[in-house]
Amino acid sequence: MKIKIFFITFLLISNLCFAMNDVVDQNQIHKNLRCLVCQGQSISDSNSDFAQTIKLVVKDLIAQGKSEDEIYSFMAEKYGEWIVYKPQLNSQNLILWIFPYITLIVGGYVIFYLVRKKTKKV
Amino acid sequence: MLSNLGNIILFSSVFLSLTLIFFSFKEINSTGEIISKKIYKISLIQSTLILFCFFTLISAFIISDFSLIAVYQNSHSAKPLFYKISGTWGNHEGSLMLWVIILTVFSFLFLIINKSHPKNYRLYTLIFQNILILGFLFFILFNSNPFSAVKPLPAEGLGLNPILQDPALAIHPPLLYLGFVGSSIYFSAAMASLITNYSNKFFALSIKNWVLISWSFQTFGILVGSIWAYYELGWGGFWFWDPVENASLLPWFAMTALFHSLLVLEKRNLLYFWVIILCLITFILSVMGTFLVRSGILNSVHTFASDPSRGLYILFFLSILIFSSIFLIFKKYKKNDYSINSNSKETFVLINNWFMMFYLLTVLIGTLYPIFTDALSNNKISVGPPFYNAVIFPIVILFLFFMAIGPKTKWIKNNFNNLKSFIVILFFSIVINLLITFFFKSYTILSNLIIISSLFLIISSLLDLKQILIRGKFDLARVISHLSFGFLIFFIGLNHNFSIEKDFNIKVGETKSFEDYQIELKNLEIKDHQNYKAIIGNLSINDLVNGEIKTLKPEIRIYDKPKTLTYEAAIKTNFLKDIYITMSNIDRSEFYNIKFQKKPLMIWIWISVICLAFGGFLRTFQNAKNS
């Protein structure tokens, strides 16, 4: 139970830290979209026809008042999840997002367990 | 001719490895505590031969002997000599030769340096190391032989990818391989230690320096790779969380955890199995990284020409490593009684390991997850910087605090009589952070916390440094590394928050203004070079704040062999900031795309990493002197 509460508050806090920056940063979005026609580059790193067009559309979407996450969903809708470097939190990617925190909690528990045994004896 | 010579040497090396394994087994059963001269001699001959074999390959590159497949595919007679030589290890086949060299030379050095350790432990290490050597020799001979002859003899080579023709990339692979191939020696030693039950602090002493050396080289290797990516790939970033970069970072985390745990094994005779697991994991991760990079299952900027049959061989090799390690550990595992006090240095080392494992597993799952989803559900996803930044950075804050406090604690039982000083340090960190945001620019809460925690580590390490300078202690290496790590995070934090990036299209003669800058594309020059043609943009950058006018000349390079277009960034570096400009052409238009970036304190990021690695070298040197 404690772990759950810790986990939820932690997620809330870390989300809060990111949400603070609510100005939509165009460069940031370009960096987080993959250029599909270039090997391993982001839209920001490329000026292929494709990247140029995406940049135009991102600009339009920002002007329409779309948030960063909405723009990512828009792109994923059109091109598949491959285009966004930030995997969306859905049932398929749940393990990806949660696994790191599970290892953190399990690791913490192991250390706690090792250390506590001794403290009891004393 | 060179092709035959190379093949003969490779085959004799296989024979020598087998002989070494044979004689080692014989000696294990014999009485006496001394390893016979014979084994030393064979090991020396083996290392010399492999080195000679590598020089044969280098000379084939120098004289452009295109009858060798590696030379034909990766070189060209018009290439500058320097890149002919570095081309030797810039490709799959040649780099495997580098693998084998490091495996054999380390095996020989380990044999002659650790004379004070038990005979059987050393012999088993030699045996395991030679099994690894054999594994790679077979791989070279049957799948990736650089000496394979090309028939008929081609008149000209295919050339080396131009973005690989670079001084940083010439030294990057050797440094990195010294790191992660170097970890093979403590893989073998760990296996030997399990078999011979050599599990005390002396085992820790025998591998300590090897871990430190490989860690330092790995750090340097990663640094050089980042610097290369920074100026060559033209994106202005230095770390992209690209799968190939991650592959070099994974063993680094394991090594870092390992040499901290080794301290506990050495001082308190605890955590033996954990140390063994880390030794094994480091090398397994290195081989796994090689598998990911060479098999072509990853989608990355830095791909080697891929070939599934290579992947299959490395995967086979990897499975043997993994299952034999698991088998030995399961067989020898004994439950130990740990007595660790919650407030002691041991606990803090465990905390270091806790964080290292968190980073390792996060990067590991991030790298492997797209492979999983693709293989299991045919769904391709990308895991990129936003994932790693979101998961890793909040945790770095805690880590930095522990990193500052940990070294000040005592072994076995500590009592905090310096709690007050921590509060004072924290106070100063917060004040400095406030001053930065007050005078320059405010940033997110997360950035605030990261900068405060890095300042905390910096200040407390600086205080340690002062103590050392007054009293003179053995701890200097640790302080340097911790201090540089604090600085590294601090500078990355500032760099991230104070960077300016502007992307625009411009014609010759036009001027663009934004924020405090005015940029004019004055003209274009075209220059012919030995192996490429360059279109050079002449840009003048007017800094309106201090009235400085700088000229930067980014290039578009058109290479002929093989036909490629590359974009060379123009960078002006000083101690405060880098001005970074790339120029690229836009199809069917007279406009050029200019990407302007101001990157504050870039050079200090590199310097921090150099000092970080230097700490590792210093500690190795001190250890060697003490023993």
Added chain:
Amino acid sequence: MQKTVKFLILLTFLFLIIVFYLSLGKDNSYNTENLIGKKIELIYFESFDNNDTLNTLDFKKNNLTLINFWASWCGPCRVEHPILMKLSSEKNLKLVGVNFKDNKQQAKTFLGDLGNPYDFLAKDSNGKQSINFGIYGIPESILINNELKIIKKFIGPLNKEDYKTILAYVK
């Protein structure tokens, strides 16, 4: 307890190696073919020649519609053009051409030389329209049915195989 842990460790590594093995033979290049089956939303086209517009709802009238993105500067478009010409005679299939980031005069010359297969010709002068259809390279063609569902995507020039595939849907 110890046995379960051992078993789980073994299982994890086995899983890892099996996944690696499965990935070995796979093609890791990406295309958007996994978007087949999605519905197209309401999108307006500007006509190439005049001020007319067409929207995707109009496609409901057609049994099948092939939306083809092309440009006069694109070499492969020239290669696929004869196949489009052949398809234009099919009654069950309407061809919608979208001229992508092109010079109007050159586009006209292109169609003048090679023939105009399109039932409706639209233009996408800044390329934004292509994003709505998930296009990332020219030429690219999308086959949709009268429910506006994507049946098939053709990335790159149409070839003889693609021609047969389309005919199979038409008949």
